[in-house]
Amino acid sequence: MAEEENRVILHGFWGSPFVKRVEMALKLKGIPYEYVEEDLRNKSPALLTHNPVTKKVPVLVHNGKPVAESLIIIEYIDEVWKTTGPKLLPDDPYKRARVRFWADFLHRQVMEAVLVILKTDGEAQEKAVKELEEKLVVLEGGLKEEGVFGDNGGISSAGMLEIVMCWCFGAYDLGEEVLGVKIVDWEKKAPLVYSWLQGIREIPVVKEIAPPKEKMLATLRFIRQSALESKNLAVSSS
Structure with a gap:
């Protein structure tokens, strides 16, 4: 049950620099995650449900809750996993x-x-x-x-x-x-x-x-x- 609650899923596209930002943040912090490759010409129902506003990648889904926009996701990662891996933003x-x-x-x-x-x-x-x-x-x-x-x-x-x-x-x-x-x-x-x-x-x-x-x-x-x-x-x- 705990593993399911901590499940991290990243919806992305292989060539997107914005998706790569999130991948790099997750890797630097050492956070296990599942990657879902999206066909941007035929977006999955999951992506459209998780990001109905812009319908774009990346979208990070943590504990079933979606977070969109790469810079926001990076800050979210740093705040949630404070004691895991290096800090991505200063404390000051x-x-x-x-x-x-x-x-x-x-x-x-x-x-x-x-x-x-x-x-x-x-x-x-x-x-x-x-x-x-x-x-x-x-x-x-x-x-x-x-x-x-x-x-x-x-x-x-x-x-x-x-x-x-x-x-x-x-x-x-x-x-x-x-x-x-x-x-x-x-x-x-x-x-x-x-x-x-x-x-x-x-x-x-x-x-x-x-x-x-x-x-x-x-x-x-x-x-x-x-x-x-x-x-x-x-x-x-x-």
């Missing part, structure tokens, strides 16, 4: 607030620019690249001031910020391969952020849950092609 209220701030900055602003770059070309893409570079400069200065980086620009432990950063930029090289160009001059624009990211990518859990490269490349190409075709169709119909 101010430091915790700052982590939330930068995680939200990555989630809403940086991730948006990355997706626009993938889905556009021409002037729109150039504008998005410029915006991304500007945001990375802000991130570089802000996180340096916060003391996130180690002495060598690496990481001392993985928490919420590392999780969000990882699945925002963890596959940046695959994106560059799909686009055929270098997106960001990391060494010039954000060398500390780049060093920090490389350290995050070496975390064993990250390598364990990373999607297969060729499968991910095919998915990124599909997303880009579909977006460009939709744009061209809209222009030709106007």
Whole structure:
């Protein structure tokens, strides 16, 4: 009965960076869970029941109760399993607030620019690249001031910020391969952020849950092609 009450189920999609955030949090904390792969074109009744508002993944179901949205799920995991594994957010209220701030900055602003770059070309893409570079400069200065980086620009432990950063930029090289160009001059624009990211990518859990490269490349190409075709169709119909 106790095992049933502590049952943890994650509804996700293999290639979703938002789902990977939750997987990484669960793995870092050492929490056993069941994974349910969703067909996003034919969503399961369970997913639609657990998340009737947005009908999106990830959804974590704990003790039969659903929690949606990746950042909220990460905080939930950290609060429920306080004594299990490493802490994902600081105990200090101010430091915790700052982590939330930068995680939200990555989630809403940086991730948006990355997706626009993938889905556009021409002037729109150039504008998005410029915006991304500007945001990375802000991130570089802000996180340096916060003391996130180690002495060598690496990481001392993985928490919420590392999780969000990882699945925002963890596959940046695959994106560059799909686009055929270098997106960001990391060494010039954000060398500390780049060093920090490389350290995050070496975390064993990250390598364990990373999607297969060729499968991910095919998915990124599909997303880009579909977006460009939709744009061209809209222009030709106007």
